[in-house]
Amino acid sequence: MTEELQITVEELLAVYIAREMRDFETCACGAQSFIPAAGMLLGRELYAPNMEIIIRGTRDFNPIATPRDFHFLAQRGKMDLFFIGAIEIDKHANFNLHVIGDRDAPQVLMPGQYGTGLLYYAVPRIIMFRTAHTKRIFVEKVRYISGAGTSPEGVFRRTREVRILTPLAWLKLNQESRIVELESVHAGHSAEDVQENTGFDLNIGGPVPVTPAPSEKELHSLRAIVKSRMLETGTYADLARTRLGVA
Amino acid sequence: MGAPFVPTLAYAGSDVIKRRPEDFTIAANPFDPAERIVIAKAINPDVGIFHGLKADRAGNVLLRKGGEELLLIQASRKVIVTVEEIVDKVDPEAAGARFVPSLYVTAVVHAPFGSYPAAAPGYYSADDKQLREYLAASISDKTFAVYLDKYVFEPGGHDGYLEHVGLGRVGSVAP
Numbered sequence: 001m002t003e004e005l006q007i008t009v010e011e012l013l014a015v016y017i018a019r020e021m022r023d024f025e026t027c028a029c030g031a032q033s034f035i036p037a038a039g040m041l042l043g044r045e046l047y048a049p050n051m052e053i054i055i056r057g058t059r060d061f062n063p064i065a066t067p068r069d070f071h072f073l074a075q076r077g078k079m080d081l082f083f084i085g086a087i088e089i090d091k092h093a094n095f096n097l098h099v100i101g102d103r104d105a106p107q108v109l110m111p112g113q114y115g116t117g118l119l120y121y122a123v124p125r126i127i128m129f130r131t132a133h134t135k136r137i138f139v140e141k142v143r144y145i146s147g148a149g150t151s152p153e154g155v156f157r158r159t160r161e162v163r164i165l166t167p168l169a170w171l172k173l174n175q176e177s178r179i180v181e182l183e184s185v186h187a188g189h190s191a192e193d194v195q196e197n198t199g200f201d202l203n204i205g206g207p208v209p210v211t212p213a214p215s216e217k218e219l220h221s222l223r224a225i226v227k228s229r230m231l232e233t234g235t236y237a238d239l240a241r242t243r244l245g246v247a
Numbered sequence: 248m249g250a251p252f253v254p255t256l257a258y259a260g261s262d263v264i265k266r267r268p269e270d271f272t273i274a275a276n277p278f279d280p281a282e283r284i285v286i287a288k289a290i291n292p293d294v295g296i297f298h299g300l301k302a303d304r305a306g307n308v309l310l311r312k313g314g315e316e317l318l319l320i321q322a323s324r325k326v327i328v329t330v331e332e333i334v335d336k337v338d339p340e341a342a343g344a345r346f347v348p349s350l351y352v353t354a355v356v357h358a359p360f361g362s363y364p365a366a367a368p369g370y371y372s373a374d375d376k377q378l379r380e381y382l383a384a385s386i387s388d389k390t391f392a393v394y395l396d397k398y399v400f401e402p403g404g405h406d407g408y409l410e411h412v413g414l415g416r417v418g419s420v421a422p
Contacts, residue, residue: 067315075256094261103262118257148260154283155259155273 007214009131009167010035010243012186014222015214016165017083018042020127023050025080028070028123030115031057034236035129036083038244041226041235046218054079060233071115074122077158081125084116088142089128091180091200093149093162093173095120096142103144113146120147124160133166135199150178169194170211171202179203187213248321254284295323298361299347300369302330303337306349311368320351329358331370343369360409377412 017039021027025048029036037055044051055061056070064070073079086095087110097116101107120126130137151157162173163183172183182202185191191208195201223245230240254276258264264271264285276282297316301309308328310316320326328347333355339346361367364377384394402408 066313068318103266113263117261117263118255121256121259145260145262145265147258151259152273152283154281156276156282156284157256157259 006247007219008243008247010038010239011219011222011247012167012214013129013131013165014038014042014226014244015218016170016186016211017127017129018046018218018222020081020125020163021048021051022080023048025125026052026054026078027081028054028074028079029056029083030112033083033085034239034243035131036127037061037236038222038226038230038240041229042218042222045221045225055235058233058235061235067115071118071122074119077122079119079123081127082119082123084120084126084128084147085130086128086137086146088137088139089130089164089180090139090142090149092178093128093164093180094142094145095128095147095149096144097146099144101143117147121151121157121159124158126159126162127165128162129165131167133168133194133197135197138198138200140200149173149180168197182208184209184211186211248289250289252286252288255287257285257287259285290322292319292323294325294327295319296327296329298358298367299328299330300344300367301332301334301337301341302328302352302355302357303334305336306352306355307337307339308347308349308352308355309337309341309344310347312343312345314345317345317347320347325353326351327354327356328352329356329361331359331361331367333357358405361405363409363412374412 013035017036021040021043027040027043029040033055037058040051040053040055044053053061054064054070056064064073074082084095084097086097087100088096097110097112099106099109149162160175164171164180167186168189169185170183171180173179174181180200180202182191182194182204185194185208187210191202191204195204227240227244229235230244231237258271259273264273270288270290272286273283274286276284297310297320299308299310299316308330337346339348360371363371364374364381366373381394384390398408398411402411
């Protein structure tokens with residue numbers, strides 16, 4: 001939450017996601033994905049009127065019948081962008097979506113890696129996101145690799161771009177060095193803030209670009225148009241009601 | 248599908264593969280030796296057990312829509328389907344359901360509330376309170392043993408279980 005802007009963390013991330021939407025791309029998120037859902041709807045409203053949106057588990061934005069059909073759509077190369085919300089992310093863009101604690105004596109085991117473990121390899125553009133930016137999330141090495149940022153030599157893969165969105169910054173996997181770097185710092189924060197809260201070295205050399213703060217138009221569209229669409233269609237209606245346009 | 252393995256884009260370099268070397272390997276693409284791909288071994292259960300909505304006398308079954316049961320049914324050597332209702336003849340075109348012909352089915356069992364505490368669309372919704380209790384109990388072997396005693400062993404069967412949980416708490420949904 002950024003006090004000057006009077007904005008919820010969900011709104012901030014949704015606006016930044018919206019700016020990444022492109023016309024004629026098919027963008028998808030899984031169930032339990034309020035922020036990408038809001039971001040995609042805003043993106044279609046403002047920047048990419050001809051994009052396709054898939055929000056799993058919803059009535060109005062889910063044309064795909066079964067999990068198998070959804071995953072094979074991606075495997076055939078027909079999905080352009082997918083969102084992943086991981087428990088841990090490390091400096092090689094490995095993510096853990098499976099276990100809290102030790103895999104052999106887990107505190108919590110989660111089921112999400114079945115599909116995400118395919119989509120991470122099949123979808124050209126990946127956005128990982130978290131509503132916090134801490135050293136517990138951004139670690140040197142994840143406890144369990146649900147999906148690897150880099151595949152073993154020679155293994156066919158469609159991923160071209162892995163970016164990570166938090167309330168502080170955009171990070172990006174450098175496709176040559178295979179190391180996660182700082183791409184831009186959100187307005188109101190500093191590169192030092194980001195490094196301070198990241199559990200691996202971001203190798204910040206020179207000046208870092210600033211992510212422009214959400215504009216009035218973006219926020220208004222999110223709070224008026226997208227919110228009402230989510231309420232009307234029952235798409236994360238409770239969260240739309242309590243997290244959009246309330247700050 | 249019936250083949251012994253299937254290629255997939257998934258899981259390369261992950262601990263999913265590392266922990267299950269007997270189920271996954273990485274092999275050369277036979278049509279392009281410069282390229283490699285993950286190979287997943289077929290899983291063919293001896294017996295698959297599923298819960299459906301309706302079955303008829305011939306063993307035709309209606310499942311909920313949108314699930315992956317059919318994939319699992321096709322992989323299993325024998326298939327048992329428990330159902331909410333047994334009727335004279337199920338409608339292959341029934342709205343809101345997925346038809347599975349008797350060809351795939353070894354046996355059907357009448358088991359009302361067989362999905363409980365999860366949902367059966369058109370019959371009842373999930374019982375969140377029960378599911379939360381199950382989740383909390385599953386944190387350790389010790390707490391789960393207590394749960395099993397309370398809900399499985401002491402009630403002594405499905406009827407005893409349903410009586411024990413009190414069906415008053417199962418939400419009803421219009422068919």
